[in-house]
Amino acid sequence: xxxxxxxxxxxxxxxxxxxxxxxxxxxxxxxxxxxxxxxxxxxxxxxxxxxxxxxxxxxxxxxxxxxxxxxxxxxxxxxxxxx
Amino acid sequence: xxxxxxxxxxxxxxxxxxxxxxxxxxxxxxxxxxxxxxxxxxxxxxxxxxxxxxxxxxxxxxxxxxxxxxxxxxxxxxxxxxxxxxxxxxxxxxxxxxxxxxxxxxxxxxxxxxxxxxxxxxxxxxxxxxxxxxxxxxxxxxxxxxxxxxxxxxxxxxxxxxxxxxxxxxxxxxxxxxxxxxxxxxxxxxxxxxxxxxxxxxxxxxxxxxxxxxxxxxxxxxxxxxxxxxxxxxxxxxx
Numbered sequence: 606x607x608x609x610x611x612x613x614x615x616x617x618x619x620x621x622x623x624x625x626x627x628x629x630x631x632x633x634x635x636x637x638x639x640x641x642x643x644x645x646x647x648x649x650x651x652x653x654x655x656x657x658x659x660x661x662x663x664x665x666x667x668x669x670x671x672x673x674x675x676x677x678x679x680x681x682x683x684x685x686x687x688x
Numbered sequence: 689x690x691x692x693x694x695x696x697x698x699x700x701x702x703x704x705x706x707x708x709x710x711x712x713x714x715x716x717x718x719x720x721x722x723x724x725x726x727x728x729x730x731x732x733x734x735x736x737x738x739x740x741x742x743x744x745x746x747x748x749x750x751x752x753x754x755x756x757x758x759x760x761x762x763x764x765x766x767x768x769x770x771x772x773x774x775x776x777x778x779x780x781x782x783x784x785x786x787x788x789x790x791x792x793x794x795x796x797x798x799x800x801x802x803x804x805x806x807x808x809x810x811x812x813x814x815x816x817x818x819x820x821x822x823x824x825x826x827x828x829x830x831x832x833x834x835x836x837x838x839x840x841x842x843x844x845x846x847x848x849x850x851x852x853x854x855x856x857x858x859x860x861x862x863x864x865x866x867x868x869x870x871x872x873x874x875x876x877x878x879x880x881x882x883x884x885x886x887x888x889x890x891x892x893x894x895x896x897x898x899x900x901x902x903x904x905x906x907x908x909x910x911x912x913x914x915x916x917x918x919x920x921x922x923x924x925x926x927x
Contacts, residue, residue, distance in 0.1 A: 659822060670919070678922065
């Protein structure tokens with residue numbers, strides 16, 4: 606194992622832990638996107654560029670958008686109830 | 689349950705998991721010792737046989753083309769479900785929101801064409817270099833979502849008229865299925881190549897993989913655009 610591979614694995618582990626430890630859902634969504642970015646780095650380092658491209662499109666693009674829309678809807682509804 | 693009892697249950701569970709994990713990891717092949725004969729075989733035969741220098745594309749659209757059909761239909765069904773649940777017929781009449789800042793508008797205006805083109809490039813060169821219909825399709829869809837960020841939902845909707853996107857999504861999925869069934873009718877294997885192969889490394893090299901790749905790209909791009917339109921419409925719709 607070359608050092609770069611070890612570093613990318615440690616990064617993924619640390620980012621995954623950060624996702625679990627983030628308690629605020631909005632913050633967690635963004636930390637999760639960073640976690641996916643670490644995964645993308647790992648895929649590139651392990652010479653799987655096809656998987657990396659899929660991961661960047663889904664993990665850093667589509668997935669956060671879906672979660673953010675859901676969160677915005679829930680918050681708007683809560684605000685409406687309070688008024 | 690007391691705190692202590694919970695901790696004890698967790699401790700037993702965690703210890704068990706750790707033991708099973710350690711056992712499993714100990715049985716893994718050494719790092720860098722890939723034991724899969726299937727992959728080795730493909731690495732040897734895929735390029736000479738299918739003329740696709742990106743072996744992944746040859747696997748996705750030829751050797752395992754049937755699996756890809758399943759994946760496409762999963763996406764198709766998922767987006768159909770979202771549209772069925774969320775499409776109310778009511779157009780979201782957006783509250784006129786404050787215009788995006790000049791910096792955001794300037795960046796998105798320049799980013800949209802570049803990202804769109806990069807998405808098309810990722811699709812087109814999928815069989816030659818890393819990329820392909822799935823990855824490029826999502827990139828194309830995301831480049832169009834940037835319009836929502838920089839302008840508003842109305843502009844995003846106008847750019848992607850739902851009837852057209854519906855047609856593209858269904859049409860591309862049908863084209864993929866049609867090519868598979870057509871090859872069966874012609875007496876060949878499902879999704880077997882029917883176009884001439886060209887020099888390895890050129891865009892036309894892998895024959896009908898190109899058609900399947902573009903069908904997948906159009907299907908994925910329009911599926912994600914539909915997904916985003918439905919979600920954003922739902923978001924902005926009045927309760």
